[in-house]
Every structure is written in structure tokens, then in C-alpha cells.
Amino acid sequence: MRKMLAAVSRVLSGVAQKPASRVLVASRHFANDATFEIKKCDLHRLEEGPPVTTVLTREDGLKYYRMMQTVRRMELKADQLYKQKIIRGFCHLCDGQEACCVGLEAGINPTDHLITAYRAHGFTFTRGLSVREILAELTGRRGGCAKGKGGSMHMYAKNFYGGNGIVGAQVPLGAGIALACKYNGKDEVCLTLYGDGAANQGQIFEAYNMAALWKLPCIFICENNRYGMGTSVERAAASTDYYKRGDFIPGLRVDGMDILCVREATKFAAAYCRSGKGPILMELQTYRYHGHSMSDPGVSYRTREEIQEVRSKSDPIMLLKDRMVNSNLASVEELKEIDVEVRKEIEDAAQFATADPEPPLEELGYHIYCNDPPFEVRGANQWIKFKSIS
Amino acid sequence: MAAVAAFAGWLLRLRAAGADGPWRRLCGAGLSRGFLQSASAYGAAAQRRQVAHFTFQPDPEPVEYGQTQKMNLFQAVTSALDNSLAKDPTAVIFGEDVAFGGVFRCTVGLRDKYGKDRVFNTPLCEQGIVGFGIGIAVTGATAIAEIQFADYIFPAFDQIVNEAAKYRYRSGDLFNCGSLTIRSPWGCVGHGALYHSQSPEAFFAHCPGIKVVVPRSPFQAKGLLLSCIEDKNPCIFFEPKILYRAAVEQVPVEPYNIPLSQAEVIQEGSDVTLVAWGTQVHVIREVAAMAQEKLGVSCEVIDLRTILPWDVDTVCKSVIKTGRLLVSHEAPLTGGFASEISSTVQEPQFGNSISSESPWGRINRSCASQSLPPSHGSVFLSS
Secondary structure, eight states: OHHHHHHHHHHHHHHHHSOHHHHHHHHSOOOSEEEEEOOOOEEESOSOOSOSEEEEEHHHHHHHHHHHHHHHHHHHHHHHHHHTTSSOSOOOOOTTOHHHHHHHHHHSOTTSEEEOOSOOHHHHHHTTOOHHHHHHHHTTOTTSTTTTSSOTTOOOBTTBOOOOSSTTTHHHHHHHHHHHHHHHTSOOOEEEEEETTGGGOHHHHHHHHHHHHTTOOEEEEEEEOSEETTEEHHHHOSOOOGGGTTTTSOEEEEETTOHHHHHHHHHHHHHHHHTTOOOEEEEEEOOOSSOSSTTOOSOSSSOHHHHHHHHHHHOHHHHHHHHHHHTTSSOHHHHHHHHHHHHHHHHHHHHHHHHSOOOOGGGGGTTSSOOSSOEEEEOSSTTOEEEEOO | OHHHHHHHHHHHHHHHTTOOTTHHHHHTSOOOTTTSOOHHHHHHHHTSOOOOOOOOOOOOOOOTTSOEEEEEHHHHHHHHHHHHHHHOTTOEEEETTTTTTOTTSTTTTHHHHHOTTTEEEOOSOHHHHHHHHHHHHHTTOOEEEEOSOGGGOGGGHHIIIIIITTHHHHTTTSOOOTTEEEEEEESOOSSOGGGSOOOTHHHHHTOTTOEEEOOSSHHHHHHHHHHHHHSSSOEEEEEETTHHHHOEEEEESSOOOOOTTOOEEEEOOSSEEEEEOTTHHHHHHHHHHHIIIIIOOOEEEEEOOEEETOOHHHHHHHHHHHSOEEEEEEEESTTOHHHHHHHHHTSGGGOOOOOOOSTTOSEEEEEEOTTOOTTSHHHHHOO
């Protein structure tokens, strides 16, 4: 009896060490899933669009919340590191646009392909890389995903083709990847993203034509965050209906701040492409809180009130959180706990990114060509030589 | 400084190889050996990361053009554009973000002064910008197009090479787009990496029909830009972006012209000719000063200014005098413009007797890393 009591008391004291919220969670009953209404998408050359209601499971909801919060915290940490001059060069942040990267990933398979321009940290994460690798790449260390040689604009992962500096140039590349998908016959699609500024580049229209002509499984996605650097869409485009700019390509305009809307639209678009009907165009209406890059304060071409309004009314993380709490899919405390875990993960990653050594100078000449045997590259004068291997 | 040590090393090797002439003077000069590192020691030192550095060296205040004002490079460009728009009612300026003043502030105040019909933004489409500019120029109006970074000029390469450069020739002089000038920030800036650091002058040097100009300072920039705008041929004017704020000089307020296709001998010398353009001119000037001080070598420094068509006479005359040539540029080595210069000066019709008897040659090029993209700017330049 005494042994039993001792055992019970030990177990109880163990339980008491857990934070109070955990105990609360264990005793509270959550719904498994809930149905939500989502905004109807504007359609171009389509009879039907994505559904206007969707089911969100508790598990998925928590996953999306965690992913969006991780992207948000990671971008804010990058901002901090940049201001401390630990990250140098160029840095384009995507906080505010989390629903786009997480929602797109939720609508496709890991075997599908994705390519975008330089506002790519969120996509790098959703496509499978860890925050450590991303932050270390930003700080230019050898633990980075491109071994410290790419930086903010050149991050790559499996089935994620970057990370491209010249806007618009990635779109014909995306069409090419889609051709490979069709050729390989594995039912994969390619998501080819570009911004509202790049939407006016000529090569995008060339890619539209090729994709439509050859019925490539390419989902063209315009991430419209209303400003191309400092130029608002009205001042740059004769037609701001980006989802219609594919002309002969069907299109849909999606609320890019609502992750469920993005997910459903992506599923719809992916199904369209996989059925062999050819390319489709999606315009995600979204918003970025930061300026174009870290050297842009972001308030000379838009008002602080506008930024505040979007933050308070349409913040993607807030929208998901409210939905989940109000439908009893999760509790406020549980989500707060996720926040704490995410913060810790980011802190650890930042520590790693700051402490990791830079790539050695010997590697400067690597990977110029695919070369066997190695050859020598001349430096700034004929006595500096770098070995180039690949 | 790496460039100096490298240059000094080259000179020493020349001497060791038994090069004649001025080297006999050096034999008794008591070179300070401590300063000159051996190649292997240098090689090890080069592996340490060095911060690219140069010091802008202003020219003396010009007196022949009237009242002057202290200006940096972007202000000098604004002044030139202001003069152009005032003088020429057909002149228009367009490009990405030029209306509010431009990302480098080169067009600040111009829209307010001349109106939104004459200073306006274009969407993000370089090929469109240049093609559009050619069209304006063909009607006779003066078109001043801005490409936001020289790294972005490549979508417009076809328009420049196939349309702008060949318009006059293919129409038998019936049409031309000579009143087109394309301005673009150019060159390394330290943190620019692959797509904000390029020096593409060599790509355009291969194309007859256009002119390519690179200034080294605010005074040069204003005069050369005004000449480009008034020149009756399509011109590309590359502005070294690192000099926008770093270069400050006294610049005349009134318009003035500096002739194109004329190189400038900034400093006379007798032992070796150093040729450069843009930012690198200041590096070379520093090298020349150090060479004089530490090695007693007298360098003739030439700023090429116009890359195409380039001033062959001035450079060759100088090389005939000194017998040695070093060309230095930020762009990569292979196919860089230094190769054109070094090959031309060796041609017999230019009357010089340079030959490559010595194993180290009498012509050298100090350029950015062959084949390396400028992703790590400081190591890339290593000067």
C-alpha cells in the first residue's frame, strides 16, 4: 500500500511539472474538424471555380498555424539580424504573405515543383528546408542550403528551383519544368510564381503562349502584393486584373490572405493541370508588411495606416487563429504554446546561423562548370589561383 | 594593397627576365625588398579575405567653364539631365522609378521642374524601355532611357545590338536613332553580388554602331553625359554606382562637353602605361603613386573614358613611349575589354616594338577573377 501511494505520488508530481495549459488541453474536448466558408474566386474563362466551403481538420489547422508562425518569426528574425549587420547584401522579406507559401504547399504534393523570384524564404521553408539552413544561408555560412554562396535570393531545395534575381526570368524556366513533368508522365505540376511588377515582363507572355500551345501542366501564379518595389499596380499596369492577363489561359483571382482560400484554389488548379487541360493562372491578392527589401522603409509609397489596416483586418495568421479558436479546433493557450516553441526554434537557428563558420576561401571557385578533372581559375591577378571542382 | 604587390611582382619579374631600357636605372636604385613579397608568400596572403578598397581622387577645380558647385556623381548626372531638358524641348527621360528621383537619386526634382510628360516611369520591362526609346529617337526627339542596373540590361540586348546599332546603316542613312542615350548604374559596389555588380561594357564593345562611355568622376560624368546626349549616335552611358556618393568634386553649373572617343592622360610617366576606366582609374592612380614612391617607377595613367570607339592613338602613343602596358578593369578577364586593347597595341601598324620575349610579357591585365561571377565582391576584386 505504501509503495502504491509512493508510486501514485510520484506520478502525480510528474504530472504537476507539466505546464498548466497541457493539463487543460488534455481535459478539453476539441472538434476534429470544422467547415468554413471561403470567398468565391473571380473566374476567367472557367465555368466553375474552387468550392466556397472547405473542411479544416484540427491536425491540418495546427500544422498550418505552426508553419505560418515559423515563416513569420523567421522573417522577423532575419530583419533583426540584418539590422545587426549579421546578414548583409540584399534581403527581401515576405511577412504578411505567409498564407501564400503555406497555402500553396497545402494544395500540392511534395513531388510537385515550384519556382519563384527572390522573395523566397517562405517557400524555401515550406518546400522542406529547415529554418537553420535558411538563416545560415542568409548569413552566408557553410551550413546554409547553398553552402553560403547563394544568399537570400538564391535558395534551392528538392523540387524547389529558387530563388531567382532577375524578375520574370523564372517564368519560362517554370514552363520548361512543366514540360518535363508532362514528358515524364508522373502527373506532376509546376507552380511558377512571379510578382505584380514582373507581370509586365515580355518573357512571361512568351511562356504563357508556349504553355498553352503545348498544354503544359503549369500553374502560373501572380503574387500580387499591390506594389512592385515602390510602384503601385495602378501605375504600372494597364490591366490590374492579373488573373486575366493570360488571355487564352483560364484564370482565378484568390484571396491570398486566407490560407484556406489559397489551399482550395491550389487544389482546384492542380487538378485542372493534372487532367491534361493545360496551364492555368492564379492571382493571389496578398500584402507584404515590410518594404521591398531591407533598404526600403516601405512607407514612402504607402501610408502606415494602410499597413496597419491590413495587419488588423487581414493578417493571415490572425485569420486562421480566430477561425480555429471560434470553432473549437484549438485553444488560445495551445496556439500560444506553439508560438513559444516556434520562437525557440528560431532562436536556436539564429544562434547556429551566427556561429557557423563561413565557407572556406578555397571553395570560391567551385561549381563554375561541371568539370573533371579540376581546373584552375585565375583570381584578380595571375598569382591568385582558385581550384575549381564540381 | 594586393594590386600594388601584384604589380610590383610583375615589374620585378620583368626585370629578372632581363628586360631592357628603364630597368637599368632600377638596378642601382636600392629597391626596398622588404616591401615586395615573393609570389608564394603573396599567394598565402591573398587567401585572407580582403576588403575591396579605393579612394576617390578628385581632379582640380575646372576654371574654363564658369561657376562651379560641389557635387557628387548623382548630382552631376542630375545637373547634366537638367541642362539637357532645358536646352532641348524634345528631350524626355524615362525608366523604372525615375519619376520620384530614381533609386540612386539621379533624376531628383526633374519631374517637378519639367512636368510628367517629360519625366515618367515605365513598367518593369527593359526590352520595352529600350525599344520604346529607339522609337522615340527615330522620330527625332531626344530619348534618355534609364536601365535601373546594368545587370538588367540583357533583355534589352537585342534591341540595342540589332535595332539601335544598325538602324542608320540598314536604312542607308534615311533613319537613325542617334538621339537615344541609355544610362545605367554599373560596376561593383561591395554588397551587390551577382545581379547588382556587373560591368557589361565588353558585351557592347563587340557591336559597331553604338558608343559606350564610362566616366570616372562627377566632372567627367556631366561633360561626357552631355556629349552622349548630343551625339548623333545611340550611346550607352555606364555610371559607376559606388561613386554616386563617394565621388565629390567641383563641377561647373553650366553645360559643357567632354569629347567622346578621347582618352585622357591623367598623369604622365615614362616606365609603364596603366589604362583603366570608371572606378578602377582611382585604384590605378593609387598604384601609380605607390609605385613611384616605393619602386621609383614612373607610371603614365590613362583614363580610357570611351570604350567604343576607343582612342587607339593615345594608348598606342603612350605604349610606344613607355614600352609596357597594364590594363585593369572590374569585368572578368576572358574577353574583357583589356584583351582588345592588349591585342591592338601589339599590331605592327601602330609602330611600336613591343614583343613578348620575356616570359612575363610586357603587357599585363589585372582584372576581376576569370570566370567567377561577382557573388563575393570583396574577394572577387581583391584589390
